[in-house]
Amino acid sequence: MRPRTPRPATALTLLAAAALAGCTDAPSADPAAGASPADGTVAVRATDDACEVSSTDLGSGITTFAITNEGSDVTEVYVYAPGDRIVTEKENIGPGTSYELTVDLTEGSYQVACKPGMVGDGIRQDVRVAGAAEAPDPAAEAAVAAYRTWVQQQADASVPLVQQLRDAVAAGDVEGAKALYAPSRVPWESIEPVAESFGDLDPRMDAREADLAAGEAFTGWHRLEKALWTGEDLAPLVPVADQLVLDVQELAQRVPNAALTPTSIGNGAKELLDEVATGKITGEEEAFSHTDLVDFEANVAGAAQALEVLRPIVSENDPELVTTLDAEFADVRAALEPYRVPGGFVPYDTVTEEQRRELARAVDGLSEPLSRLGAAAAGEA
Structure with a gap:
């Protein structure tokens, strides 16, 4: 989405002090793991100067990015296809919060981008998706x-x-x-x-x-x-x-x-x-x-x-x-x-x-x- 002035995520937080909707306090998996996850979950650790993705070689189909913002500022996470086409995104991830973003990826090259402060092109990590997806439902x-x-x-x-x-x-x-x-x-x-x-x-x-x-x-x-x-x-x-x-x-x-x-x-x-x-x-x-x-x-x-x-x-x-x-x-x-x-x-x-x-x-x-x-x-x- 278009860049915006950083702000918390939910409507009540924007007016008062409610919690970020859709977030959890559960810790994410170790982003250093590196292997393609068997359960389709990929940990994304966002900080003020890093965007660590636990696996960069994925199989096609459903992937859940388990995002944790360990930085000091609100961040957002995008998944880009070639040409910076947005496949999916999550804005307004507050410091210390987590969010799960599920996406259906087909074979090809992608980038995961974390944007501390919700500005700029973000800190990017290349991701490769291999293999054919299941037969269409x-x-x-x-x-x-x-x-x-x-x-x-x-x-x-x-x-x-x-x-x-x-x-x-x-x-x-x-x-x-x-x-x-x-x-x-x-x-x-x-x-x-x-x-x-x-x-x-x-x-x-x-x-x-x-x-x-x-x-x-x-x-x-x-x-x-x-x-x-x-x-x-x-x-x-x-x-x-x-x-x-x-x-x-x-x-x-x-x-x-x-x-x-x-x-x-x-x-x-x-x-x-x-x-x-x-x-x-x-x-x-x-x-x-x-x-x-x-x-x-x-x-x-x-x-x-x-x-x-x-x-x-x-x-x-x-x-x-x-x-x-x-x-x-x-x-x-x-x-x-x-x-x-x-x-x-x-x-x-x-x-x-x-x-x-x-x-x-x-x-x-x-x-x-x-x-x-x-x-x-x-x-x-």
Whole structure:
């Protein structure tokens, strides 16, 4: 995902002092072991200046990276395919905490990257995956096909919405562009993990000004957001809007090539909820427009869609998890309802701190069971 100012992981931690959702205190395996693990678990020891991986020669199929942050700063761990294509990731791993990240890897070369402070390219370790994966499972293939179709629908829907936003900006229609801004982001927010897997699109399209390193260009939605809500002249922003149209068109063209597995779909659902916790609950995502609750709902809808396509698999592997997730998704949707108004939601700057804490509690209730969806989809429940 895009670089962000380092922060703890769960929504309540971001507002108060709750624990990191999805983490455990169990120690990881010895990262010096070196051999390909028989049980598919690979220890990752992240420190301020190292990223130690217990095995760099893996077999294809399901691998669980057991991550322990022994550094002094928040870190994140990525698994990259060639070309820095993101296979999976975990942000906001606090000092002294652990996290298990399950991924389905096919034969090829990868890199595991630890990013202390959640900045830069990270400390990288090359990993090789050998051998052919097991024969495709029809249920898994059906889930992937259904999810890819849905992602394609969302990506296609974003193109005319962003085009309308661009046309309003070009016409100097401030109020019209403001009305179009949040709706134009809904498809993106619902499929963000897939969109971010392409790496180069996300920084251009969705970086916040606070995320940028010195000298980096400020472009995309949030550049337009700042201009619209701070009264800037829109004429110089037309090229930014033009590029955003090109970027959403490129996104729609690249969806057929996105690497998807049931595990990555399940992990992506958790990433979407992390987006709620780290950006929407805090009000950091839409710092000028305060349309955070629109994004919040889209993130939750995307996570719920992941559950829907995985439901036949997870219902067989872990039926209790499905029951729990259905209840927690319902609680999150109910928590959003008091803030709904015709055409969207109230501005987030009108939501009180106590109300934000109530939203955070609902998000945290969903976070832990959702963190198990990827593993359950892989039959690792």
